[in-house]
Amino acid sequence: MATEQNPGLLLVNLGSPDSPSVADVRRYLGEFLMDERVIDSPYLLRLLLVRGIILRTRPRKTAQAYRKIWTAEGSPLVVTSRRLQQQVATRWEGPVALGMRYGNPSIAKGLEQLHQQGVRSVIVIPLYPHYSMSSYETAVEKARSVASRLKHPPRLHFLAPFYDHPIYRRVLAENTRPHLEGDWDHLLFSFHGLPERHITKADQDGDHCLSREDCCFEDHPTISRCYRAQVRRSARHLTEDLSIAEQRWSLSYQSRLGNDPWLEPFTEPTVVRLAQQGVRRLKIICPAFVADCLETLEEIDIGVRRVFLEAGGEQFDLVPCLNAEPAWASALVEMAPEALSHHIDATD
Structure with a gap:
């Protein structure tokens, strides 16, 4: 009771x-x-x-x-x-x-x-x-x-x-660290995408979100409701917590639906570009999800893996979600x- x-x-x-x-x-x-x-x-x-x-x-x-x-x-x-x-x-x-x-x-x-x-x-x-x-x-x-x-x-x-909670940051870093041991070239954060209008709707003042490239890292009341700012900060937190150099990671968005403008860059063309730039061993992590699901297991680990390898990549590793750890x-x-x-x- x-x-x-x-x-x-x-x-x-x-x-x-x-x-x-x-x-x-x-x-x-x-x-x-x-x-x-x-x-x-x-x-x-x-x-x-x-x-x-x-x-x-x-x-x-x-x-x-x-x-x-x-x-x-x-x-x-x-x-x-x-x-x-x-x-x-x-x-x-x-x-x-x-x-x-x-x-x-x-x-x-x-x-x-x-x-x-x-x-x-x-x-x-x-x-x-x-x-x-x-x-x-x-x-x-x-x-x-x-x-x-x-x-x-x-x-x-x-x-x-x-x-940005210290407890979450700690457990995400602990879960990720073992999967980044050994040799790899690049870590790609693939977050679930959103239409740009969802971002601007969350901006109550209507003059901050998507107004400039660095708006996500400025102190502003709308950050508490801005998905783009939060995922970008989330990626930065993890790379800081794991001491990953800035040139070794990047960020993209997946799961686009429809033809409206969505957050960019998209994940599939990003992995093609990385392969063309010489990235052979790619790690990919999807921290918008706390449990592996269709978007990670099929879209990323099957679909995006195939795209990367066909573009010239040689090794593709998906970092598991937190799941039931x-x-x-x-x-x-x-x-x-x-x-x-x-x-x-x-x-x-």
Whole structure:
């Protein structure tokens, strides 16, 4: 039984289809892409784009990608998230549940499980190191929406994006260091991309983000909501923590959807350029994700690997995400109590 002193934890990640079948992938993509914080077009236009165009062709291609990485236990993201939940549960003095923003297990299911265990106060941990409207913000708003419909809404507390938290920085460096032993030429940070308009939307003043090349490293109130600034700072933090020379690393963005302007440079042309410049042994890391998933295991470790090797590269190594490492579970438990100062009533 939980108490106010020992609230429950709800770990939240993106989600996955129930299976790699076209039907399940279509259902999952429909929920994901109809989120107004993912495709931020007016509802009718979003409906036409998603159901009238994207869901006619994309599910089959995406299902093929999922089949390449699907395991006997299921989706790698869900399997790893459950393992992390188990690791956290052995360290936290209170119930721990798992909820996915899209698909199963749902956030509603996670909150229901916590309620059945007597939880009246919940620390929600969106498993996103960086803030963006299409990841952290939508997870927070979904949890609030679900909780508000419960007969007895719990008190919700949210762990803030932790990209610059000393505890996160330490565990990310510890997880990365062994994978950078030996000979290698270049380390590429591949972060999930975003449309540029998502960045400018987060700029409440409207005159800072994307205004100049170095805007991400200036002190400005919008940094707390600027994904581009946070991922660039995150890469700089890790290279400083591991003493990696500036000329040995670079940054790119993956997973572009649609034809709108997105953050650049893109990952695939970046690895081609690196190979043409003489990089033969490439390390690649994806710190926007804390668990290996479709975007790391298929898009990067299969697709981008092939592009790099065909361009003349000789060795390609993907640095694993934090996944369910015991040190990562301990880090989450160590950071979680800080969320208690960030209380939001579900009915606010």
